[in-house]
Amino acid sequence: MRTRKATLPDAKHIHELISAYSSDGTLLPRTLAEICENVRDFVVLENEGRIIGCGALHLYGTHLAEIRSITVGPRAQGHGGGSKLMKALMAEAKRHRVDCICLFTRAPEFFSRQGFVMARREDLPDKIYKDCHVCPRFHRCDEVAMVRGKLPTFAILPEPANWLVKLEALAP
Numbered sequence: 001m002r003t004r005k006a007t008l009p010d011a012k013h014i015h016e017l018i019s020a021y022s023s024d025g026t027l028l029p030r031t032l033a034e035i036c037e038n039v040r041d042f043v044v045l046e047n048e049g050r051i052i053g054c055g056a057l058h059l060y061g062t063h064l065a066e067i068r069s070i071t072v073g074p075r076a077q078g079h080g081g082g083s084k085l086m087k088a089l090m091a092e093a094k095r096h097r098v099d100c101i102c103l104f105t106r107a108p109e110f111f112s113r114q115g116f117v118m119a120r121r122e123d124l125p126d127k128i129y130k131d132c133h134v135c136p137r138f139h140r141c142d143e144v145a146m147v148r149g150k151l152p153t154f155a156i157l158p159e160p161a162n163w164l165v166k167l168e169a170l171a172p
């Protein structure tokens with residue numbers, strides 16, 4: 001079993017892996033188009049030439065990156081593949097000199113083993129503005145926010161007027 005950076009021909013396999021866990025809300029659904037567009041974010045897990053897992057690192061800036069879409073096929077789970085994917089994604093974050101990695105999950109125990117600790121969603125406005133504010137489960141979210149590293153003190157948001165916001169400015 002080994003990890004490597006994904007390339008475009010992997011997109012279809014990545015889509016299948018994510019789709020298997022998105023109908024019950026375990027993973028955010030990703031369209032094939034979205035995966036192709038962001039394929040450089042992805043790492044795949046291979047065994048004997050077959051793709052059996054994937055995960056992505058989305059970069060917000062050196063203050064924050066997010067691990068998302070991480071999954072190992074059901075028959076391959078429990079053999080260290082998930083940990084290998086985490087190691088590769090964390091190494092990628094280090095290469096980009098990212099100070100904090102976040103993720104949202106319903107399986108916090110797995111990520112605690114990888115050094116992640118619970119956080120408050122409001123500490124991660126980049127993520128809220130990217131995904132959560134358009135999520136139908138925004139007000140009944142059952143995911144836990146987790147971080148590894150130094151919590152960000154600012155956010156880089158999409159609106160041109162607010163492109164860089166200190167976190168105190170967002171506090172209610």
Ligand SMILES: CC(C)(COP(=O)(O)OP(=O)(O)OC[C@H]1O[C@@H](n2cnc3c(N)ncnc32)[C@H](O)[C@@H]1OP(=O)(O)O)[C@@H](O)C(=O)NCCC(=O)NCCS
Pocket residue numbers: 021026027069070071072073076077078079080081082083084104105106107109110113
């Ligand atoms: C979570 C997931 C990626 C883990 O992959 P995996 O290949 O089974 O993980 P590993 O074999 O590397 O497990 C590493 C350790 O974490 C534990 N672990 C694995 N999945 C776990 C889970 N869901 N909850 C708690 N602990 C878990 C393993 O028992 C193992 O413990 P050990 O080191 O004491 O033996 C995989 O179970 C999966 O794809 N789940 C469905 C999708 C999902 O939930 N993704 C995360 C959503 S953000």
